Amino acid sequence: MTWSAERQGGVVGLVSVALALAAEVFEAGVARGGTDQETIRYFHDHATSARVQTLLFVLGAAFLVWFLAGLRSRLATAEGRDGALATLALVAGAASSTLTLVALAVQDALTLETPTMSLAALHDTLFLIAGLPLTVTLVAVAVLVFARHAFATWIGWLSIGAAALQVVPLFGIVADGGPLAPGGWVSAFLPYPLYVVWLAAVSVVMTARPRAQAADVPDASWSG
Template sequence: MRETGRDRWGGASGFAALAVGALAVVFERGAPPVGASEVEVAAFHGAHAQALLMQSLLFLVSSAVFLWFVGCLRTHLTAVEGGSGRYAGLVFGAGVGYVALSVTAQAGQIALAQVAGAAAPSLVAAVGALSWALFTVAAVPAAVMLAAFAALTAGSPAMPAWLGWTAAVAAAAQLGLLAGVVVTTGPLAPGGWYTFAPYPIYVVWLAGTAAVLLRRPASAARSGDAAPAGAGR
């Protein structure tokens, strides 16, 4: 009973990460126009410095809670997978890498907000570019985490089929962010509309996975009782 309770707290942490992240989105101010000058970039971030700092604070809290969720998810997926737990380990390791890069990117945004009003525009633009780069490369471990989850749950009665497909689509969408490494104009460029497009899919995956962990703890997965999770397939 105590183990089941801990498992369900793990599921609840997924919803907590979503809730804090949603609160952080309230402070979203978009981004400077694609191709903006250094002066325009500095002015934009200087005007929104307090909102950026509050957003970073909330995203850091959300990242901490998500890290807890990923640890609990590994236990659940190991029980589902059995054996060596290879894919469960991939989900966990890539999830930790995703959090690490995301937190580092938030450090860049904090520095950006703090220097935007006083530093030279060229320095502000450089810090901003570094922060965007970190957010972009964080898509690599995010995509691996989601792809490993999709591979593990494919055909498994322990997870709803739609959840695995959602993870696969979310993984592909994350990889699309890497276009920002070489594209400097248009929707795929950093700050273009595609920058924000993958996250609704990711939110659906996270909410669905957290719901499964709440409804069907790892102890149930080990017992082979697949009915609760499979009912919605």
């Protein structure tokens, strides 16, 4: 077994999934949605679990960046030319990870200092906005699946589904309250389950069957 950049990315992608699932064990529910006092009390009452969760998510984000490098390697091999879409997937994924890390830093700050509603709102909004560059990554993968057979077709459809669920919470930017608003259950839970399935599936394929060894995957040319 050769440990190409793609295969390394697949392995660390699975590690990132495992860390994310472990972090969910410490999930204590949605912080927002009640009164200001309830939000403040949430971060005070769940400080320890929130800190552990933050640590696990931060570690997972580090492995996710490594996964993105391996993903770009596979996409670039499939795309050919200058690998523009493969690079777009990498840059957009890195941007999403950066926003997520900033949001996690705010989450940790909410447990270490006296929380304020402004800081809590920033935390919620950062997580929400991080879905936009992630959507770009998922769409770029889908395009290269359908146009260049970077992965099996079912991963392309899975990418589209995961991308759509990242977009929905963005409309919460204009919501004053309710489940769609930043911090509501839509933004807190809707985008992540299918994305984790996507990440696990892509990581398994990259680990078990790198493109260089996928002899029966057609190398289609661009049309148009």
